[in-house]
Amino acid sequence: xxxxxxxxxxxxxxxxxxxxxxxxxxxxEPDAARCAKVLIQADKQGMDTHxxxxxxxxxxxxxxxxxxNTKTVFDIVKETETTAVVDGHNGxxxxxxxxxxxxxxxxxxxxxxxxxxxxxxxxxxIAGYYPQMAAxxxxxxxxxxxxxxSVCPCxxxxxxxxxxxxxFAFPSDEGFPFCLDCxxxxxxxxxxxxxxxxxxxxxxxxxxxxxxxxxxxxxPMLEAFQKGTAACxxxxxxxxxxxxxxxxxxxxxVEILSSALSGANFLSQCGGLRDGKKVPIELGQFFMAINIxxxxxxxxxxxxxxxxxxxxxxxxxxxGATRIYTPGEKEHETFLERSxxxxxxxxxxxxxxxxxxADCKLDTKFPWDN
Amino acid sequence: xxxxxxxxxxxxxxxxxxxxxxxxxxxxEPDAARCAKVLIQADKQGMDTHxxxxxxxxxxxxxxxxxxNTKTVFDIVKETETTAVVDGHNGxxxxxxxxxxxxxxxxxxxxxxxxxxxxxxxxxxIAGYYPQMAAxxxxxxxxxxxxxxSVCPCxxxxxxxxxxxxxFAFPSDEGFPFCLDCxxxxxxxxxxxxxxxxxxxxxxxxxxxxxxxxxxxxxPMLEAFQKGTAACxxxxxxxxxxxxxxxxxxxxxVEILSSALSGANFLSQCGGLRDGKKVPIELGQFFMAINIxxxxxxxxxxxxxxxxxxxxxxxxxxxGATRIYTPGEKEHETFLERSxxxxxxxxxxxxxxxxxxADCKLDTKFPWDN
Numbered sequence: 001x002x003x004x005x006x007x008x009x010x011x012x013x014x015x016x017x018x019x020x021x022x023x024x025x026x027x028x029e030p031d032a033a034r035c036a037k038v039l040i041q042a043d044k045q046g047m048d049t050h051x052x053x054x055x056x057x058x059x060x061x062x063x064x065x066x067x068x069n070t071k072t073v074f075d076i077v078k079e080t081e082t083t084a085v086v087d088g089h090n091g092x093x094x095x096x097x098x099x100x101x102x103x104x105x106x107x108x109x110x111x112x113x114x115x116x117x118x119x120x121x122x123x124x125x126i127a128g129y130y131p132q133m134a135a136x137x138x139x140x141x142x143x144x145x146x147x148x149x150s151v152c153p154c155x156x157x158x159x160x161x162x163x164x165x166x167x168f169a170f171p172s173d174e175g176f177p178f179c180l181d182c183x184x185x186x187x188x189x190x191x192x193x194x195x196x197x198x199x200x201x202x203x204x205x206x207x208x209x210x211x212x213x214x215x216x217x218x219x220p221m222l223e224a225f226q227k228g229t230a231a232c233x234x235x236x237x238x239x240x241x242x243x244x245x246x247x248x249x250x251x252x253x254v255e256i257l258s259s260a261l262s263g264a265n266f267l268s269q270c271g272g273l274r275d276g277k278k279v280p281i282e283l284g285q286f287f288m289a290i291n292i293x294x295x296x297x298x299x300x301x302x303x304x305x306x307x308x309x310x311x312x313x314x315x316x317x318x319x320g321a322t323r324i325y326t327p328g329e330k331e332h333e334t335f336l337e338r339s340x341x342x343x344x345x346x347x348x349x350x351x352x353x354x355x356x357x358a359d360c361k362l363d364t365k366f367p368w369d370n
Numbered sequence: 371x372x373x374x375x376x377x378x379x380x381x382x383x384x385x386x387x388x389x390x391x392x393x394x395x396x397x398x399e400p401d402a403a404r405c406a407k408v409l410i411q412a413d414k415q416g417m418d419t420h421x422x423x424x425x426x427x428x429x430x431x432x433x434x435x436x437x438x439n440t441k442t443v444f445d446i447v448k449e450t451e452t453t454a455v456v457d458g459h460n461g462x463x464x465x466x467x468x469x470x471x472x473x474x475x476x477x478x479x480x481x482x483x484x485x486x487x488x489x490x491x492x493x494x495x496i497a498g499y500y501p502q503m504a505a506x507x508x509x510x511x512x513x514x515x516x517x518x519x520s521v522c523p524c525x526x527x528x529x530x531x532x533x534x535x536x537x538f539a540f541p542s543d544e545g546f547p548f549c550l551d552c553x554x555x556x557x558x559x560x561x562x563x564x565x566x567x568x569x570x571x572x573x574x575x576x577x578x579x580x581x582x583x584x585x586x587x588x589x590p591m592l593e594a595f596q597k598g599t600a601a602c603x604x605x606x607x608x609x610x611x612x613x614x615x616x617x618x619x620x621x622x623x624v625e626i627l628s629s630a631l632s633g634a635n636f637l638s639q640c641g642g643l644r645d646g647k648k649v650p651i652e653l654g655q656f657f658m659a660i661n662i663x664x665x666x667x668x669x670x671x672x673x674x675x676x677x678x679x680x681x682x683x684x685x686x687x688x689x690g691a692t693r694i695y696t697p698g699e700k701e702h703e704t705f706l707e708r709s710x711x712x713x714x715x716x717x718x719x720x721x722x723x724x725x726x727x728a729d730c731k732l733d734t735k736f737p738w739d740n
Contacts, residue, residue, distance in 0.1 A: 082452060082482035083664040112452035113483040117665060140627070155694050158686035168623045170630065178626065180619030186612055203611045212689040235613045236605050238688070241573045242556055243605045243617075249550030249697045250620070252682070253538045256548065257510070260540070260674040261665040267681050294453040295487060295631040304630040311637050312622070316528035318608070319582040324525050327619045 006368045007350065008342035015040040017353070017364050018055055022092075024360030025063045026070035031095040035059070038094040038125040043343045046334030047181070049190025050126045052345065056352040058123055059092075067272060067280050068092070068122055074099045082107050084116045085262050090280040093122035094129075097143075101130040101287040105137050108289035117257075118285040119264035121145070128181025131169030134289040135177035138298050141169045142288040144254040148270050148281060151185045152231035154248040155239065157212050159231040160267050162283075163188040164254035169328075171298070173306035176335075180327035184251040185232040189225060192218050197346070205237050214238075259284035342367075376738045377720065378712035385410040387723070387734050388425055392462075394730030395433045396440035401465035405429070408464040408495040413713045416704030417551070419560025420496045422715065426722040428493055429462075437642060437650050438462070438492055444469045452477050454486045455632050460650040463492035464499075467513075471500040471657040475507050478659035487627075488655040489634035491515070498551025501539030504659040505547035508668050511539040512658040514624040518640050518651060521555045522601035524618040525609065527582050529601040530637050532653075533558040534624035539698075541668070543676035546705075550697035554621040555602040559595060562588050567716070575607050584608075629654035712737075 019036035023029060042051030062068035072091030076084050084103055088096040100116040107114025124130075127143055134141025147162025163183035170178040187206045195202050196218035204216045210229045215221045224230030235247030259266040264284025272281035292301045309326040317324060345353065350368060357364050379387075385406045392402035412421030432438035442461030446454050454473055458466040470486040477484025494500075497513055504511025517532025533553035540548040557576045565572050566588035574586045580599045585591045594600030605617030629636040634654025642651035662671045679696040687694060715723065720738060727734050 078665065080482045080664045083661075085665050111481060112450045113485060115483060115660060140631075152688075153682045153685050153694050153696075155688050155691035156682075156685040157688045160682055160685050166620075168627070170626050178622070180616065180623065182613075182616050182619065184616075186606070205612060208688075210686065235616050236556070237612060242575060242607060242612075243552075245695075245697075246550065246552050246554075246605050247613075249552065250536075252548070252678070252697055253550065255678060256540050256675055257538070260671050260678070261510075261660075261662065263666060263670065263674070266674065266678050290485060290631075291453075292631065294450045295448065295455050296633060300633065301630050304633070304636065305626055308622070308625060308630070308636055312523045312526075312530060315523050315526040315530045316580065318522075318525050318527045318578075321525035324523050325615075326523075327615075327622055 004344055005341075008344050009367055010342045011040060011044060011339070014043060014052060014343055017362070018052065020362050020364065021055060021060065021356050021360050024362065025060060027092055028070075028072065031072040031092045034095040034098045035092050038098065038129045041129050042126045044335050044338055045126075045331035046338070047126050047331070049188075049194060052343070052353070053349050056356055060356060062122075065278050067278055069280075072096060082111050082113050082115065086116060086118045088118050088121040090120050090122055090282060093124035093283075096121055097124040097130055097285060097287065098133070100285070101133050101141070101143065101289070104287045104289040105134050105139055108134075108139050108291040109137070112291050112294040113289070115286065115288045117262035117264075117287070119259075119262035119282070120280070121264070121283045121285045122281060123283070124285060126181055127165035127167045128169065128179050130287055131167050132177050132179055135169040135171040135179070138171065138292055140290040140292060142290075143167050143286060144258055145285040146255050146258040146264070146266060146270055146283055148272060149268055150189060150225065150232050151234055151251055152208070154234065154245045157208055157210050157231055159228065161234070161248075161251040161255055162270060163232065164251045164258070166250055166254050170305050171292070171302050172309060173299070173302040174309065176328055176332040178305050178309060178326060178328050179331075181331075184247055184254060185234050186237065186247070187232060189222075189232075192221055196222060197348070205233065207232050208238070257286045261286065374714055375711075378714050379737055380712045381410055381414060381709070384413060384422060384713055387732070388422065390732050390734065391425060391430065391726050391730050394732065395430060397462055398440075398442065401442040401462045404465040404468045405462050405495075408468065408499045411499050412496045414705050414708055415496075415701035416708070417496050417701070419558075419564060422713070422723070423719050426726055430726060432492075435648050437648055439650075442466060452481050452483050452485065456486060456488045458488050458491040460490050460492055460652060463494035463653075466491055467494040467500055467655060467657065468503070470655070471503050471511070471513065471659070474657045474659040475504050475509055478504075478509050478661040479507070482661050482664040483659070485656065485658045487632035487634075487657070489629075489632035489652075490650070491634070491653045491655045492651060493653070494655060496551055497535035497537045498539065498549050500657055501537050502547050502549055505539040505541040505549070508541065508662055510660040510662060512660070513537055513656060514628055515655040516625050516628040516634070516636060516640055516653055518642060519638055520559060520595065520602050521604055521621055522578070524604065524615040527578055527580050527601055529598065531604070531618075531621040531625055532640060533602065534621045534628070536620055536624050540675050541662070541672050542679060543669070543672040544679065546698055546702040548675050548679060548696060548698050549701075551701075554617055554624060555604050556607065556617070557602060559592075559602075562591055566592060567718070575603065577602050578608070627656045631656065
């Protein structure tokens with residue numbers, strides 16, 4: 001095995017670099033700090049497609065081309081004791097989202113429940129960050145967002161829905177939240193990009209082209225996505241036999257929760273293009289918190305969640321299966337491992353980081369320098 | 371085509387029969403009326419596995435063997451402005467659930483949001499009934515419940531989770547709610563029973579036995595369920611390649627929302643058996659309402675939901691596909707058709723209805739009498 005330790009970077013250094021880059025791009029300090037916190041959390045938990053690997057391609061590039069405002073204003077346009085509507089004005093998505101979830105949590109702590117919706121929001125990183133904020137504060141957290149069209153409705157071949165995550169987080173007595181953080185499609189583009197980098201074939205049944213042909217080579221798949229002629233199938237796959245109408249329905253639920261309460265863009269409006277020119281993507285998001293103590297002592301709730309996790313893990317295994325995981329468990333184990341070893345940075349990301357360091361005139365030292 | 375009109379029965383007659391049977395079994399009038407309303411709704415919307423076909427096998431048989439209390443007490447054990455915990459004492463599930471959802475709606479109308487959880491609840495029929503109550507009253511509705519173990523965790527072969535529906539309903543400007551009402555597994559047992567009656571083979575990949583073998587003959591499948599040696603796969607199927615960990619995760623979310631806030635039974639505790647004897651099944655349920663006007667004028671919300679539905683239906687169709695539906699649309703069309711024609715009652719259900727009429731000494735006339 002090769003020694004990859006010089007390509008690993010510790011959490012704090014990586015977080016500081018992300019923050020420094022964003023500040024150099026014009027993002028204000030508190031907003032840059034929030035964005036860095038969410039991005040590094042993806043790297044901490046092994047959700048590699050949503051952390052440092054996107055700093056340049058999603059956030060910096062969008063700032064550079066004017067799709068993303070560095071000036072972030074958390075603008076509450078309507079508010080009641082348990083609810084709020086926020087206009088994000090296309091500012092930094094993570095910062096708006098963190099503030100929105102904290103507002104929902106504060107309302108829940110006072111009134112039992114809280115829900116905050118955002119319009120003109122922008123890409124907010126891993127959806128799971130926000131429900132986990134709630135779980136750390138004694139609440140059930142629930143969040144989702146719409147996204148650029150990449151998923152087809154059941155019986156369609158046209159990308160209409162986003163990958164629309166639907167994410168709950170629950171505190172447990174195990175020291176990490178019970179949390180499934182994923183798209184409502186079978187896969188999302190990040191996974192296909194990963195397969196392309198690794199030279200792997202994709203499972204047939206993930207993605208189709210406009211003629212309905214199922215694709216499996218990641219290269220042509222990504223090209224077709226670029227042209228808007230490929231679509232991810234919703235969870236459950238093509239048609240109804242394996243439940244494709246269910247994944248489609250969950251994606252719709254997220255589309256509505258994300259957009260219809262706030263008047264945010266929906267479906268094809270989220271494409272980020274107008275007359276062939278890039279414009280802000282203007283997404284919708286929702287953040288809900290439920291105060292557990294309003295129902296039951298927190299410790300009792302946490303024990304029950306832990307008991308559920310432990311019973312699930314003890315279920316009879318399928319032949320060849322070595323272990324049954326519960327949602328959030330793999331992410332927690334990755335976190336423990338990377339806390340010691342740091343985050344491995346692949347070559348293409350290292351070049352991006354070096355380029356950002358130069359562009360932003362930072363004096364950051366990377367472990368692989370020299 | 372044969373004339374089946376004499377096997378069709380109109381909504382009001384069928385609803386009255388259900389109510390009369392339950393009252394003859396000892397259920398009090400308001401509770402029997404609520405149960406009948408939910409059961410007939412399944413028949414109205416074409417969810418045939420959850421209406422009259424279950425009156426005998428699920429509800430009357432459980433009353434007869436003491437698993438279900440005919441005396442229904444809606445017992446609020448803890449309450450705040452937005453939340454409540456209800457003990458259902460194994461009374462009639464639909465009645466408890468309707469009252470719980472109405473309480474959540476009332477709280478939402480006053481405070482923006484409401485959530486009511488139930489412990490010692492019993493089978494409440496179609497999950498979609500309750501969110502649709504909210505949608506009819508200007509709210510987003512959200513409900514789910516746990517159920518007898520029939521679904522295996524990802525990488526397992528042991529039924530641990532219930533079919534755990536996760537159901538939202540949204541009012542729309544189209545005159546019927548946008549609502550996906552379904553299990554978080556690929557299929558539920560009712561569908562397999564239907565295939566068995568129709569002599570059809572099941573799709574491989576829905577169900578496995580304890581050795582991990584995928585079953586496809588509905589007969590042996592149902593026998594294996596009876597013995598507890600079959601399990602439905604979660605939405606996404608076996609393993610992680612097609613997203614089985616996602617369906618599994620959603621089922622877990624429902625298990626926790628349904629049980630951990632109220633201290634209800636969970637997983638194997640929901641089996642309804644103790645020392646080989648039938649005992650109350652004692653489920654957990656949750657009911658949430660979100661008042662739309664707290665965020666935005668209701669008409670604007672409804673128009674946006676309608677616009678989303680209309681854009682989805684207009685998406686490019688897959689080769690061979692004739693139409694793209696949105697959640698709740700097929701159910702609404704069935705409702706319109708059956709409003710005129712009535713509900714077709716299959717032979718086995720006709721015999722059950724005749725037997726119930728005799729047992730309960732009712733003088734109901736069925737259209738197929740003589």
